[in-house]
Amino acid sequence: MSPSTSSLARLPKKLNEQWEQHLDPFETLLAENLTVPPDAVTVAASLDGVMLPMKDGKRQEKREKSVAEGKRTRGPAGCQEASCGTLSFYDDQGDRLSTIRMGRMPESKKATLKKSLSNLLDKVLQQKPNLTLVKVADGARDNWTYFTKELPEGEEIVDYYHAAEHLKKAFDLAYGENSAKSKEKFSTYRHILKEEPGGVEKIIKALAYQHSKHPRRSKLKTELKYFRKNRLRMNYAEHLSRNLPIGSGVIEASCKTLVTQRMKCSGMRWRCPGGQGILTLRSLIQSGWFDCGWMLLSVTYRAKVNMVSDNVIPFSSGKGNIER
Template identity: 30%
Template structure:
């Protein structure tokens, strides 16, 4: 067979390739089913890829760059010695020979490690990325099983957890340096800020102090059995936030009621999509801290205050206070809107006080909803209370009515839905509730999972990047940061590594 010239470092890879082609062209292979051939190529081909990678790192030489190297600590390292290290990659383990520069009492420096941007640990960045993506997608156990099936490499769960924790470390730095293209934002007049909370089952040592106290107080409470999936006083609330731009969506109260009843298609207009949407969550930080982060993100999207700022909440008074304080701090006007769906749930519960028949209850709720949507929350709440009084209902019987009326009157200043609809503002928190589900619940709520605080925070950060469509950009940033920390900053004159930066 004709054999072309092959660089010495790649001879083993070429021999493996020839062995594989001979095998596939053999009479034995001619009797195989496609699945058998495919399985053979998958196994043998992975070894071929490993040999190609091994050949490449060998071909790069040992990187002997002179008699000595000066570290950033000013210490001259003049003792030279060739050393090896092993790196596990997507294709298997490769061994890397490189020149080391050392001196007693100081860390050794390996220029080749810098040229290749090798990680500090024995897992390549590509493999770390796969580990991270699998851990963020589902449980650590299932994720590592999946990697073993794909690559043949066994990753201990504890090692995977350490990698995820390390990878998440540049989350805040990434957003601090991120710049948005303002040219893409001129057509979106509304800047939306929205937040909610979602509980995560935690280990005892990771609960907030208030929850831990309740857990201790109720430790011996055997009055009732917990329902399936319930975890009494074992959850820590994660603050979930989102900031995005969008266009106006002008509607009328009749459009909203028609959409809810299914009797009309609403306005017939296409609902505008969120633009430059960022979603994130934190179990470690307080709601107040996350609100502050929301405003920082909003400022980065609207630095010249050209947009109309709108905040959507579920009626939580603390959230409203945090938002109001932060708006005052930044000197920005903001419209805080209470989600009308939460208000509707209160109405539905109150309607059950007057009617047990579904149709009559629905009609009663629809009429009160119309009143609130038309800008009359106070009159609507007062009318409900009068109805309960006129029917002679006692305190217990009218409890749901008073609860609903109190909710509406307390938050009436954030329920000017007639005005919001005319301006094309959103009046429901669907975006953030969806985020609570797919960002937090779908991963953190896996059956039986109990989280430590650091691990939960790391997964939330990385899952946030995935949901926001920024994981790939983040990974590039993370690798650059690792290069700087592990290599560039270690040398007094690191210019020989500049090709990595550019």
């Protein structure tokens, strides 16, 4: 006999009910049993989100509201943002050694995920306090509010590849989208941003000049503000010289493997309890914590039996012994 499809579909939700009831002690025990790689000199914390289709996302209401307001009805109506967090360890050459991944269903300001990430980082730094802490993410304001105010002091780095996308957009706005001049400038200044000390200041100077030539291009001004706002988080040449990570590829990949590949297949829509069951189990597996997590979870289903009921039928073990 094999389990039915409906039973397998219910299983993650039921397991998650038990996990969520014991979330704090379970995560504390997992963190206490974490062994930081011996060669690790850097730990990088990252946050990101991915839009997930939800059954209770009020999709129809949002579309009707858009129609009533004369807005376009295309787009991810009925989707909400699931969140992912990672802690990655790097050696002195900048090579990644291991990564702990965690995911949460949509929640206001990623509150539970941020708490879990903070607690885990505290345990890591207690075990190895001389680690260099790097906080790397895209330019989302909420991420940096959390990194700056709630995590210990460390290096703050805006993902270089997101910064390069903004740089490309800025030159497209100045010279024409995908024009030869735009491509030439982007190629030159992308190298300056990444490789030259103080490269971001040269970027700001170049974009400020273009804005002075085209003062009515409000989107160009927006890109200039982006670089000015994040200039202290864009010292890429210095970070590379210290073999620190400057990209958020690990968290981007985690969003893909934890959420997108499993939970955004054709026709799928989710509610939080069922979706969180999937994310919790996948997080444990991808972090190498499944055996430990399953041991903690299985204990909640065990009960000590002090006596055997009279109506229990004994059976043979096949070795001539009678067992109950």
